[in-house]
Amino acid sequence: MLDVRRLRLLRELAHLGTIAAVAEALAFSPSAVSQQLSVLEREAGVPLLERTGRRVALTPAGRNLVRHTEAVLELLERAGAELAHARTGPAGPLRIGAYPSAVRALLPAALAELASRHPELEAMVTEVDPAAVAGALRAGELDVALVHEYDLVPGEPEDGIALTGPVFAEPLYLAARSAGPLAGHRDSPWITSPAGTLCHAMVQRVCQSAGFSPRVRHRVDDFAAQLALVAVGQGVALVPHLGVDRCPPGVALTRLPLYRRTRTAFRAGGAAHPAVAAFAAALHTAVPAELRSA
Incomplete structure (x- = not known):
């Protein structure tokens, strides 16, 4: 009989590529991972x-086994959801991941609603970049998370991870000292998120669609800080709706015909889990109506 815990290690090796990365993701030593894979x-x-x-590297047999492992883990997730329904209601810890602007602008209201409806549910929030969500969900570090994608930078599907349809959509704004079209800033210095993030990729794609590559001066992963730098003439930035709630004086916002869309992510098979469903319902109440209809 194949051991599910060892199958999970093989699945993570397929995703992460090295035994050292698997060990770090699952809090094992590399030697322990190697030993379990040998077993x-x-x-x-x-x-x-x-x-x-x-x-x-995985052999063809190893890759086939990973494919079956994904199906097994999804069935176990479904079984856990059914058992949770058999209990009195959502209870215990719920580990939530979210990107920074959602943590600030939406989660306080969502968590208050969740606490009022399900006081036995203990919500625990971790700020996490969407690029790291899939690994955290597979490792069991998170139960549910908010991830985003942009019109020009769609999210990539991840094995073992399920996504809802868009929960809400935010317009994007060009933040500069004076209003004007995007193409007028081909020679301006730019303020972007660090390389490797979806937000950074979005700026690159948007500028390329306007016929130029941005000359990046500052790399800052906080929209409030980006706006503060724009206000003192350090460059221009692209900022989504949730990031402009504290726009400083001296910054002009030009709305663009582009959106950032947020989805809820969880392990495949976990959609029916009552705690995940409870969080989704509470989040819906926290999203402003104008964003839900965007």
Whole structure:
């Protein structure tokens, strides 16, 4: 009989690529991961890994087993949701991940609503970039999370992760010292989020669609800080609706025909879990009506 815990290690190796990364993600030592994968190979009776020096790759049999593992883990998630429904109601810890502007602008109201409806549910929030959400969900560090994508930077599907349709959509604004079209800032210095984030990729794509590449001066992962830098003439920025609630004097906002869309993410099979459903309902009440209809 194949052990589910070892199958999970193989699944993470397929996603993360190295034993060291699996160990870090799941709080194991690298030697423990290697030992458990060796035991899994003996259980399977066929080679699952190919070792070349320090690198490890999955064999065709290993890749097929990962595909079955995804289905097994989804079924277990569904079973857990059904058992949770059999209890009296949502209770216990609910680990929520969200990006910074949602934490500030939406989650306080959503958590207050959640507490009033389900006082036995203990919500715990972690600020996390959407790029790190899939790994945190698979590792069990989060139960549900808010992720976003942009019109020109759609989200990539992740094995083992399910997404709802867009919960809300925010317009994007060009923030500058004076109002004007995007194309007028091809020679301006730009303020963006750090490389590797969806927000940074969005600025690159939007500027490229206008016929130029942005000359990035500052890399700051906080929209309030970006706006503060715009206000003192340090450059221009693209900021979504939730990021402009504290716009300082001297900054002009030009609305663009582009949106940032937020979805709820959770482990595949977990949509019916009462705690996840309760959070989704509470979040809906916290989203302003003009964003829900965007």
